[in-house]
Amino acid sequence: MPKPDALPENGYLKSLPVDKEKLASVAKIKVVIRKRPLNKKEIAKKKEDIISIEGASNFDLTEYVERHEFVFDAVLDEDVSNDEVYRETVEPVVPAIFQRTKATCFAYGQTGIGKTFTMKPLPLKASQDILRLMNHAYKNQGFQLFVSFFEIYGGKLFDLLNDRKKLLMREDGKQKVCIVGLQEYRVNDVEMIRELIEKGNATRNTGTTGANEESSRSHAILQLAIKRLVDGNESKPPRPIGKLSFIDLACSERGADTTNNDKQTRIEGAEINKSLLALKECIRALDNDQTHIPFRGSKLTEVLRDSLLVTLALS
Numbered sequence: 001m002p003k004p005d006a007l008p009e010n011g012y013l014k015s016l017p018v019d020k021e022k023l024a025s026v027a028k029i030k031v032v033i034r035k036r037p038l039n040k041k042e043i044a045k046k047k048e049d050i051i052s053i054e055g056a057s058n059f060d061l062t063e064y065v066e067r068h069e070f071v072f073d074a075v076l077d078e079d080v081s082n083d084e085v086y087r088e089t090v091e092p093v094v095p096a097i098f099q100r101t102k103a104t105c106f107a108y109g110q111t112g113i114g115k116t117f118t119m120k121p122l123p124l125k126a127s128q129d130i131l132r133l134m135n136h137a138y139k140n141q142g143f144q145l146f147v148s149f150f151e152i153y154g155g156k157l158f159d160l161l162n163d164r165k166k167l168l169m170r171e172d173g174k175q176k177v178c179i180v181g182l183q184e185y186r187v188n189d190v191e192m193i194r195e196l197i198e199k200g201n202a203t204r205n206t207g208t209t210g211a212n213e214e215s216s217r218s219h220a221i222l223q224l225a226i227k228r229l230v231d232g233n234e235s236k237p238p239r240p241i242g243k244l245s246f247i248d249l250a251c252s253e254r255g256a257d258t259t260n261n262d263k264q265t266r267i268e269g270a271e272i273n274k275s276l277l278a279l280k281e282c283i284r285a286l287d288n289d290q291t292h293i294p295f296r297g298s299k300l301t302e303v304l305r306d307s308l309l310v311t312l313a314l315s
């Protein structure tokens with residue numbers, strides 16, 4: 001995990017509520033699996049639940065299925081609540097964003113697996129914790145919280161909090177990515193954040209695929225940015241400190257699920273799969289500590305180039 005740049009030592013850092021042990025356990029990439037229950041369609045078709053988690057009881061299908069074992073950083077069973085998902089994934093990282101860390105949390109998997117269901121509650125819970133820290137441990141330290149929400153659809157960026165206004169992505173000489181025109185809202189209460197998240201979700205591009213009636217056809221990226229006043233001066237623009245990005249990825253579909261899709265849905269699917277592959281390549285390169293990370297593989301990875309170092313992936 002990259003060491004966050006130290007903030008000026010002025011005494012208060014010592015009292016930061018950073019749980020170093022928990023944070024170290026997040027490492028560079030943490031992969032958490034969440035098993036979802038069978039859905040109505042699967043129950044109607046009398047499908048069997050063939051995934052078992054160590055320690056959990058399940059049907060004994062050993063006679064019929066091949067056994068594969070996989071190991072992850074954490075595995076959450078189908079009866080685990082969204083609160084527990086938050087505690088296992090995002091919560092340990094929240095204090096670190098006050099120390100110049102930029103982290104990303106996303107859910108990955110094929111359509112209908114529960115990505116949106118899992119991702120939706122996380123930003124609000126994180127905002128609650130950020131505000132709590134700003135109002136207590138970091139009180140009067142000049143920290144401010146900003147929310148932005150945009151989507152990437154067909155390789156183009158749209159502002160979900162500004163009538164889907166088209167946005168441009170630029171890179172400066174230092175390869176710092178800037179999204180020109182993106183509206184950032186300064187927020188200081190949870191209700192305001194809830195409204196912004198709801199507004200963004202309602203504006204998002206969804207459609208129906210062969211496998212999910214309300215399928216995400218775009219990557220939706222919600223960012224919680226911490227900034228800090230320069231010398232406590234309200235009239236100067238605050239300085240960016242850290243960022244938490246939440247991505248609800250568009251669905252990846254298996255070939256077998258795409259047969260009933262129309263032409264537009266298939267074109268969307270190809271674009272989506274291309275960007276998911278680029279994301280996978282970046283994660284693999286990061287995990288192998290490679291010096292070259294192929295961020296330019298897609299708009300998605302370009303946009304996230306500064307935030308992909310601490311990654312919490314749910315599947």
Ligand SMILES: Nc1ncnc2c1ncn2[C@@H]1O[C@H](COP(=O)(O)OP(=O)(O)OP(=O)(O)O)[C@@H](O)[C@H]1O
Pocket residue numbers: 035036037039078109110111112113114115116117118209212214215216217249250251252
């Ligand atoms: N853990 C869960 N518990 C209960 N219901 C769930 C769970 N996960 C998913 N679901 C339900 O399954 C359906 C599909 O979930 P969701 O839309 O989140 O999938 P998705 O992976 O985001 O799909 P897509 O990629 O097509 O957008 C939804 O009706 C959702 O409420």
